[in-house]
Amino acid sequence: MEICSTKSRWNFKGKEEAKKASACTIRGYLNNLNENINKNDTRNVIPLSHGDPSGFPNFRTTKVSEDALIDSLQSGKYNGYAQKSVLLQATRSIAEYLSRDYPYELSSNDVHVTAGAKQAIDVLITALAVPGANILLPRPRYPAYEALATFNRLEIRHYDLLPEQDWEVDINGLEALADDRTVAMVNINPGDPCGNVYESEHLKKVVSSLHYTCIYFVKNVV
Ligand SMILES: Cc1ncc(COP(=O)(O)O)c(C=O)c1O
Numbered sequence: 001m002e003i004c005s006t007k008s009r010w011n012f013k014g015k016e017e018a019k020k021a022s023a024c025t026i027r028g029y030l031n032n033l034n035e036n037i038n039k040n041d042t043r044n045v046i047p048l049s050h051g052d053p054s055g056f057p058n059f060r061t062t063k064v065s066e067d068a069l070i071d072s073l074q075s076g077k078y079n080g081y082a083q084k085s086v087l088l089q090a091t092r093s094i095a096e097y098l099s100r101d102y103p104y105e106l107s108s109n110d111v112h113v114t115a116g117a118k119q120a121i122d123v124l125i126t127a128l129a130v131p132g133a134n135i136l137l138p139r140p141r142y143p144a145y146e147a148l149a150t151f152n153r154l155e156i157r158h159y160d161l162l163p164e165q166d167w168e169v170d171i172n173g174l175e176a177l178a179d180d181r182t183v184a185m186v187n188i189n190p191g192d193p194c195g196n197v198y199e200s201e202h203l204k205k206v207v208s209s210l211h212y213t214c215i216y217f218v219k220n221v222v
Contacts, residue, residue, distance in 0.1 A: 021143070021150045022147050094108075095110060129153060136178060136186065
């Protein structure tokens with residue numbers, strides 16, 4: 001049986017919008033800058049753009065967490081698919097921990113564990129993307145939201161963050177963007193790439209400015 005003939009062609013082609021959305025990444029610009037640093041200049045470069053704190057000794061994971069991880073790996077009990085009871089233990093503990101800061105109690109049913117924030121964004125955007133729907137994304141923003149919304153054929157509407165107001169949301173602009181097809185507004189707090197943290201009063205104003213019911217999804221860095 002001939003599996004691959006030199007004459008056959010792949011029956012797909014790249015998506016132009018997706019290519020455009022993934023072409024400009026902050027990491028790409030940073031790599032470009034880093035590659036162009038003058039190697040003969042002996043001054044220390046302070047890595048202000050370094051987003052992952054785990055490379056610095058003052059951000060070490062606690063020893064108790066490291067030991068718990070090592071113990072569970074070495075026990076040989078958790079190297080396969082998770083049993084429901086094990087997952088329940090984890091989601092219950094997460095719910096208990098998060099409930100300390102919420103005005104209401106979370107249960108294990110409120111917790112969905114993903115491999116990082118990107119998978120969570122993927123799950124949420126895929127679930128929200130129905131034909132004709134739109135999503136509100138901040139400008140400037142972390143690029144993964146735009147790429148995943150584009151892949152899922154959501155219409156993207158940008159609202160502005162105002163540099164002169166410590167990157168607060170331009171509430172007037174936001175009100176004009178949302179309509180009855182808006183399924184979500186992404187609010188990144190603490191802000192990436194701007195690094196700001198919103199006052200809760202500002203967040204309340206943002207939420208009350210949207211007259212349609214949609215999901216607000218926020219990435220908290222813990
Ligand atoms: C706003 C935002 N969303 C998503 C991510 C991706 O998170 P993860 O690396 O956990 O997938 C990041 C990472 O910095 C982020 O800042």
